Amino acid sequence: MERARELCSMAADVTDTATRVRADTRLRRRQRRDWDAIWEASQSDPHRVLHSCAYCHRMKAPSGEWVAIPLTVSKSLRSYKAPFVSHGFCPDCIATHFPESLRQELLDEA
Numbered sequence: 001m002e003r004a005r006e007l008c009s010m011a012a013d014v015t016d017t018a019t020r021v022r023a024d025t026r027l028r029r030r031q032r033r034d035w036d037a038i039w040e041a042s043q044s045d046p047h048r049v050l051h052s053c054a055y056c057h058r059m060k061a062p063s064g065e066w067v068a069i070p071l072t073v074s075k076s077l078r079s080y081k082a083p084f085v086s087h088g089f090c091p092d093c094i095a096t097h098f099p100e101s102l103r104q105e106l107l108d109e110a
């Protein structure tokens, strides 16, 4: 009986690990699509303004999501064809760094 419990526990661990790996893979694919979309947006219109969070440096993807940009992608954006980058605050940083009285106003602008 103890061995059966042990095996069930091991099977649950394997399932949890597989679930985490799948979720991680989905996240990486989505991030990659967002990075590609930001890159394409920056290259299709040299006057396009890209938005970057002044606190966490995530960038706003055309989908509206704020995504972390790897340093290599960020450097490519700056050096290949310089897009105009405007700094603002992402919703997470507004919630973390600003008093509640300012949040709604900043969220309306974000």
Ligand SMILES: [Zn+2]
Pocket: 053, 054, 055, 056, 057, 058, 089, 090, 091, 092, 093, 094
């Ligand atoms: Zn931020």
